[in-house]
Structures are given as structure tokens and as C-alpha cells.
Amino acid sequence: MKVAHHIAVLLSTAGPNPHPDQVAASGQAANQVAEPNSTAADIAASLGTTGILLLLLMATFFMYVVSLSLHPNAKCNRCKGAGRHHGGIFSYAQRPCSSCKGRGVHPRIGRRILFKSS
Template sequence: MLSRAATATLTAATHGSDGSDTVATLTAAAHTAGQVATVLLIVTAAVTFYLFTCLIWPFGKCRRCKGVGKFKSPFGNAFRHCGKCEGSGLRVRLGRHVINHMRAVRGAGQNSTSKGDKR
């Protein structure tokens, strides 16, 4: 008796009166999945492009001194070096920090002595 009630409910839920609701729902889900895939593809391409540019140009302008590396005294012509970039005018970009971290983790895994230890 329990299986007959479950079957009747399942049949009523899957075989509607006209079936157009099911088709509309599946079409909407397909459009949503396609949009999500497109957005993920665009984000992946943008992140890949940014990391590639960080490989080529790892430094950006210092945000405090705007790339000059020094500050002018308010009175006179004296200069002092920027404390953040220590006078270089450069900073390491966020993407380059990520690349350096990935390289360090990979290098630590390759240099592990536990894998190659044969005693």
C-alpha cells in the first residue's frame, strides 16, 4: 500500500496535465547553467591574464609615494625617502605574491626528504 501511494504521487508530479511547466523549468535551468559557465570562463580568463601580466611586470607603483620614492619637505627643498618602499618607488603586486607563494609551496613539496628517503 505504501508503494502504491508513492507511485501515484510520483506519477502525478512528473506527468502534469500539459507538460509545458517542465519544459519551461528545464529551459530556464539550461539558460542559467550556460550563463554561469560563461561568467566562470570570463573570470578564469581575466585571472589568467592578470597572473600572466604579473609574471612579466611584477612591480607596480608604491601607493604611498605614487612611484616617486621620496617626499618633499613642506618647507624648503629637502627630500626624504618613502618608508614603505624605502625609496625605490615600487611595490610587489598582489598577483606576484600569489605566484611566489605557489612556487614556494611547489618547491617545498619537491624538496621533501620523506618522499625520497629509501632506508
Template sequence: MSSTPATSTLTAATHGSATGSASIDLAATVHTVTQAATVALIVTAVIAFYLLTCLIWPFGKCRRCKGAGKFKSPFGKAYRYCGRCDGSGLRVRVGRHAINHIRATRGAGTNSVSKGDKK
């Protein structure tokens, strides 16, 4: 019979040595950081593409009237204009609202010489 207890062998097998554990933790951390960076890059690319499309096509269909701009009566040929889009059938997209806000905030900054003062 051996004089070493069975639990020490089992503990060493399941937990590993101190140096082996540190290298595994470092590899897992690097792998997680790489995944997070990849996800951040993909999200940034998607947001940039959406904002670019909002620059090109700032309007979408009105959600209430589905782009028609008016509602027909159930009987006859009468109709009324959509109250949300005022009959245009269009709405400003969310990304375009963000772009307009950024432009307004940037344009509202004060300069050392304002446009009205000519000194």
C-alpha cells in the same frame, strides 16, 4: 450557461500542464548552467591574464609616494625617502605575491630523495 467553474480554466491557463512545466524548468536550468559556465570561463580568463601580466611586470607604483620614492618638503629642496617602498618607488603586485606563494609552497614539498642526501 456552462457547468464548468471559471477557476479551473484560469488555473490551467496560469500554471500549465505537468509535462509543459517540467520542460520549461529544464530549459531554464540549462540556460542558467550555460550562463554560469560562461561567467566562470570569463573570470578564469581574466585571472589568467592578470597572473600572466604579474609574471612579466611584477612591480607596480608605490601607492603612498606614487612611484616617486621620496617626499619633498614644502619649503626648499629637502626630501625624505618613502618609508613603505624604501625609496624605490615600487611595490610588489598582489598577483605576484600569489605567484610567489604558490612557488614557495610547491618548492617546499618533500621528495623521496632530498637534494642534500645522495644515496
């Protein structure tokens, strides 16, 4: 707290108090003004359950979008990421995977939905 505020509080409480309710109210107001830092519990109480849930959903969505930008592709399930299929009878014979066209990866579903290129 500032020194001027300390002096003002000392001067206001030093003399006899004809109206204790007004001084108590002014002291509470001074304490509320002097303490601008609020705790996480105060913020959570002001947001409420719905606000906290909405904040968590937005944070989760933001983290998912960051994950999509860092890792846009997933391994192909059909060829297990190899990009090639081996023959059933002649196992030495290979062909490119028809699902991923030989790349071994697919774009993730979120990438296809959120980052469509027209």
C-alpha cells in the same frame, strides 16, 4: 564530404523505399557523422550559462596572472613613484620614502598573494 560517402548516400536513396523512417534516420545519422565541425553557438548551448561563466572567469584569471608576470610592480602611492619625500618646511631637503624604501614601486597585491616566497 568524402566521395565514398556520396556514393553510399546515392545508392541508398536510388531504389524504392519500403521503410521511409529508417532511411530518414540513417540519413540524419550520416549527416551528423559527416559534419564534425560545430559552431560557437553549438558549443555555447552544450556548455550552458554556468559553463560559459566559468570559462570566462578562468580566462580572466589567466590574463591577470600573465599581467602579474609581465608587470609585477605598481607605483608607490605615498611618494608617487619618485622614491623620495621632500621636506615640508625645507623643500630642498629629501629623504628616502619609508613606504617603498626609496625604490618608488611596490609589488602588486596579486603578486604578494599568488607568488609568495617563503
